Amino acid sequence: MGKAEQQEQVERIVHRFADVAPRNWVRLVGNWEAYTDQSGELTLNYLTLAVVDGGDRWLFGQVGYDEPLYDLVAQLQPMAAADDPDHAWTVLDLEVDQDGTFRVEFGYDPPKRARGVLDEESMGRFETYLDRWVGEHGPRPPARPSGGRP
Known part of the structure; x- marks a missing residue:
């Protein structure tokens, strides 16, 4: 499987992620940890989050589970x-x-969150994501035209 096919799969993942994103999203953040369970089946432990323009403030939270997105990511792992x-x-x-x-960034070390290791890399950076976003972008989204979407 070539790099071009892998790039196309990443682009499909990006498009699906955007399709299931909440209204007024400005950034989507995904983290998937891949491991093989005892039966030999690939399992993904994932976080899918969104920064949303809430009008008077930034909002941040989990994007709902989406089986097609999960499947696209699961298909990418063996392609590599x-x-x-x-x-x-x-x-x-x-x-x-x-x-x-x-x-997009790929890691090759044993996944942490899936093994119960909840450190800065596996969990903490997501728990503080909104704080860092606000630090970089200010406490309020830029004004937008009435009825407009970012």
Whole structure:
């Protein structure tokens, strides 16, 4: 499986993530940890979050579970290992901005959250995400035209 097919799969993930995002979202944050369970089946432990323009303040919370999004991510994991079994990612970080830009990062260390390790990397950075967002973007979203969406 080539890099082009993997890139196309990432783009499908980005589009599906945006499709299930709440109204007025400005950034989507996804983190998936992949591991094989005792039966040999791939399982994903995931966090899917959104920063939303709440008008007078930023809002932040969990994006609801979406089976097609889960399946797209699950399909990406073995694609990376098709040419090199040692290159299967164990952690996928994805940020998607409303303008369509996105950042993806793959990790190869044993997943932490799935093993009960709740440190800064596996959990803390998501718990403080809104605080960091506000620090970078200010406490209020920019004014928008009446009825407009970001």
